[in-house]
Amino acid sequence: MQVMINGMAEEVPEGVLVAELIDLFEGNDYNLIVEINHRFVHPRDYRTFEVKAGDKVELILPAFGG
């Protein structure tokens, strides 16, 4: 199925979970802010939240510099 990740169309497996998406695209980096269809996804839900076809996913690196 196709989803948009950070504005780019990507093919991902049906029923992919947020955690699996992070593994695929961000190399197991769970220190991310995840937003799907403009809704924040809490880190505790990464292993249960299923991504659907057409979802708009934003994977954002937190910034802790100053």
Place this chain on the structure above:
Amino acid sequence: MAGGRHRKQELFPGLGTEGQAALARSTVLVAGCGATGGTMAMLLVRAGVGRVRIVDRDFPELTNLGRQLLYDEADLAAGLPKAVIAREKLGRMNSEVEVEGIVADINPGNVFDLTEGVDLVLDGLDNQAARYLINDAAVSRGLPWIYAGCLGSAGNVMTVIPGRSSCLRCLFPHPAPPGTLPTCDTAGIIGSAPVLVAGVAATEALKLLAGSGSLLTRGLFTFDLWSNTFRMISLPDPVRTCPCCGERRFEFLDGRFQADTETMCGVDAIQINPPGAAPLDMAGLAGRLDPESLISVNDYLLRFQAEGCSFAVFPDGRVIIHGTTDHGRARALYDRYIGF
């Protein structure tokens, strides 16, 4: 009053003379006075916030000058701490503002004194751990604070109003393990990112202090100037299971996440033991360092040098920094290059 210092600001309908008077009655803590903190401090002092307390643990250095707008080459030669230089320069920008400069590393032992009597805390920090500590202190005493972080060409800003909005731990329940986050010293940064972060955070501060709290952002503002992305992420109400604002467990105030530092006997070195030691990804950390600074890496030891010190990093997260006996400097170097 015509011709007054803040006339243009008072003409702005969002503030007016009442808002300006409210700013003059306010006290703000700027925690960390580097690129983001220094710019925020300049904006608040010039805007006429009554009292601005600056706290910073560092000295300016050459690699700061590209983005830390408060400092210049003469400051490098003077060898004074940033908080002292900031107090001096900010005082010249607006002598009507009471500016306090405190040279200190923010820790569980001093965070309550530093936040005493302030209306708002602005985040100009350069590491994750101190932000969790400020979050704990602010939530525990019901004090608003503004998270403002940057990296590369990107930045995040979030206004935390305890009891009304999400806090930092609603967003990031647990700190990333040491050595897993990029820092400005490993991933780089451009000067415009902290300026934008500081501008957004200082505007949030003006709204809050001048009584326009209903106009505060409700979420996380995030941007990347290089890819031209600007987003406001809506956040849910405070998370009931949040360890900090939900369950009111202030684990960073307890000091359990504070890195231990100890002087190494007989050598010019300090050992740092990070909290909650997790195995370090040695190759990953080596890959984030400037290749020219790297001396050697294997499964047992990573050695690199930076800022006149040499670092020995062990897989259990322990780091020995040779070339300093100053615990605050060692902690700052750890935050910059290993990251926590």
